[in-house]
Amino acid sequence: xxxxxxxxxxxxxxxxxxxxxxxxxxxxxxxxxxxxxxxxxxxxxxxxxxxxxxxxxxxxxxxxxxxxxxxxxxxxxxxxxxxxxxxxxxxxxxxxxxxxxxxxxxxxxxxxxxxxxxxxxxxxxxxxxxxxxxxxxxxxxxxxxxxxxxxxxxxxxxxxxxxxxxxxxxxxxxxxxxxxxxxxxxxxxxxxxxxxxxxxxxxxxxxxxxxxxxxxxxxxxxxxxxxxxxxxxxxxxxxxxxxxxxxxxxxxxxxxxxxxxxxxxxxxxxxxxxxxxxxxxxxxxx
Numbered sequence: 359x360x361x362x363x364x365x366x367x368x369x370x371x372x373x374x375x376x377x378x379x380x381x382x383x384x385x386x387x388x389x390x391x392x393x394x395x396x397x398x399x400x401x402x403x404x405x406x407x408x409x410x411x412x413x414x415x416x417x418x419x420x421x422x423x424x425x426x427x428x429x430x431x432x433x434x435x436x437x438x439x440x441x442x443x444x445x446x447x448x449x450x451x452x453x454x455x456x457x458x459x460x461x462x463x464x465x466x467x468x469x470x471x472x473x474x475x476x477x478x479x480x481x482x483x484x485x486x487x488x489x490x491x492x493x494x495x496x497x498x499x500x501x502x503x504x505x506x507x508x509x510x511x512x513x514x515x516x517x518x519x520x521x522x523x524x525x526x527x528x529x530x531x532x533x534x535x536x537x538x539x540x541x542x543x544x545x546x547x548x549x550x551x552x553x554x555x556x557x558x559x560x561x562x563x564x565x566x567x568x569x570x571x572x573x574x575x576x577x578x579x580x581x582x583x584x585x586x587x588x589x590x591x592x593x594x595x596x597x598x599x600x601x602x603x604x605x606x607x608x609x610x611x612x613x614x615x616x617x618x619x620x621x622x623x624x625x626x627x628x629x630x631x632x633x634x635x636x637x638x639x640x641x642x643x644x
Contacts, residue, residue, distance in 0.1 A: 363466030381446025385501040389444040395633040436468035473639030483518035485509035491554030506534040518605040536594035537561040560593040
């Protein structure tokens with residue numbers, strides 16, 4: 359599709375955003391990306407709840423019903439793929455002063471499904487840029503992604519697929535585009551949100567369901583050494599779960615409990631959306 363959803367209707371993308379929109383000028387906004395299969399958003403309510411909560415935290419006055427309407431319209435057009443909702447504070451004066459009567463912008467776009475990306479393995483490079491766990495924005499999906507852009511440039515130069523962020527205390531926090539878990543024995547561990555972590559939607563599904571697959575699950579601070587010794591699993595809403603390793607490590611087989619978890623996630627998607635991503639080309643590799 360060539361048009362986008364903005365403030366209640368589909369429009370052509372040219373000229374859709376005001377030149378004085380604060381999201382464009384000072385990254386004053388948040389966004390959410392979700393998987394759509396069968397015209398349905400997987401974990402729709404979780405996505406809407408998180409986006410609405412982020413807007414409330416930033417005092418951007420949007421209603422959950424407006425977000426839901428935008429998500430539904432995009433999902434109906436994009437039968438299988440991804441949708442992104444971006445919410446900004448809208449047009450405003452120069453500087454940091456809030457507009458006296460904010461007019462938020464709700465912008466939606468979509469893209470076709472990329473099944474080869476789902477479950478595809480990744481290599482990670484620890485970035486020299488640190489994640490600031492003292493910043494509230496570290497726990498929100500804000501528009502300020504320049505650290506991730508620069509860290510990924512560094513990772514690509516090191517021969518890796520994606521950057522891994524440590525926080526200012528030297529603890530692994532997240533990757534440039536997702537959360538991660540480390541499997542040691544039968545325990546999956548993931549950093550807590552207090553370490554500068556966005557509470558990812560797939561992360562939440564694993565925390566709620568891992569025990570059903572014989573895995574204990576913990577939110578706990580991790581050291582770089584623990585990433586060396588365990589099996590890493592990177593998660594986000596579009597790649598779902600990706601076996602990962604540090605770029606200097608040798609390739610390892612995906613542990614069977616992780617493969618079972620991936621299969622269970624596919625079954626959960628089918629139960630909610632009516633489509634198993636494996637039927638569209640996603641492959642749980644060895």
